[in-house]
Amino acid sequence: MITWLRIGVIVVALSIVTLVLLPFQMAGLAFDLRMRRYIPRYWHRAACWLLGIRIHLHGRIDRRRPLMLAANHASWKDILVLGAVADVAFIAKSEVADWPVFGLLAKLQKTIFVARDQKRQAGQQVNEIAERMKAGEIVVLFPEGTTSDGNRLLDIKSSLFGAAAAAVPSVPGNVVHVQPVAIAYTRVYGMAMGRYHRPIAAWPGDIELVPHLMGVLKAEAIDVDVSFGEAVAFRAGDNRKALSAEVAAKIRRMLLARLRGRDYG
Template sequence: MRPVLVLVPVLIATLIGIPCQWVAVRFTLDARRWIPVLYHRFVLAMLGVKVRVIGAPAADRPLMILSNHVSWLDIAVLGAQFPLGFIAKSEVAGWPGIGLLARLQRTIFVDRQARAATGRVSAEIADRLDGGDPVVLFAEGTSSDGNRVLPFRSALVGAARPSAEGRPATLQPLAIAYVAQGGVPLGRARRPLVAWYGDMDLAPHLMEVLRRGGIEVELRFGAPIAGTDRKTATSHAEAAVRAMMAEALNPRPA
């Protein structure tokens, strides 16, 4: 019964939000940045997801956030915090329903198999950053089981270039950690029940999350990184995310 009580209001909000966001994007209205934020906040409230934020996004622009990736829930968890854009694999654009929502959020799609497209995607990312929108790059290139951080890839980090006014780009590490469900710590064995990774089917995983609810997640923003080459910056971001994940998943006793 709980999945139905969650899905119906979310579906109604989606049907209302899609035309509103389409108009906002079509006519470049400021609302195009905030409609997704309100939508994601509503989705989290319906799902029963509680988010604890430690630290804060850097105020400097251009800003690229380098994050780990655990679940499809990451999009709503991050999208509910403040206006931002995402970088996603090109396959997402073709997913029924989800692809449309991703395009309306002005997601930048990248085909990781087509090296010739990297320059075009980098230019699109740079243009979005120059417009003042923070962009989230899931630097692992895929999702994990939530217990570890996979190696970060540096290919698209170079798109974080100085702005047209000459302001240097800021890179900021971010750790996403799913820490509890129903008030009970997830632990290493149960955390993959929340994570969506590998060859998991989306529909069964979605229904299980809807049925259980009560998920608690921590977002930990690290210190901004500036003034270094992309490979070094990526390495520093990966190390920072690993450290923040370890702290979130293994908190010290009070």
């Protein structure tokens, strides 16, 4: 009974927060006002607080621009976490736009939707990414291309860094800073989260959304460690596969260190 009461309170409270912020975000999107960038941060922070997601930061976001964050991807909660930490814009596959609830929220945050199998739109999408970075927005890429079980980093698709490579000629200084980020879900109910319990936080593709969502709502406290690594400067002529390998190695080291309860050095 208490569990269902808590779920009801979360749903009602988050609905209220959404209704309060929605008019301001809609206005920001309609007139491309600067507030459209930071209003989502308030929503994400409220969502994390209501869900009991406690964020522990290690390092900081690079101050240089243009900046792309490349993070491992374990769950839709990664978006809440990174969105609560900074004013960011996400790159997502085009199918996300049609998802119930999540698709609407993504559009309200002005997510950049990428149709990977439609080459005709590739130039337009790259131009949007470049323009957003030129304007000082921090763009987030999940280079695994899908979600994992939270215990490891999947193979990174170097092709997804094509947006950074294509944007280089269009941005100031002809350089894009790519910063590796590791998101590690480490504790649940205050106890260390092992491999067996990590699916409570992670959302691999073979788990249905509704049961997973109910599990998250029932969990009263989930701790997540977010580690920011040293940014890699990507310039014209640099090798995209080399960038991918370097970023992957940094994410993997940070992720494994946090999952094992160690400091990354």
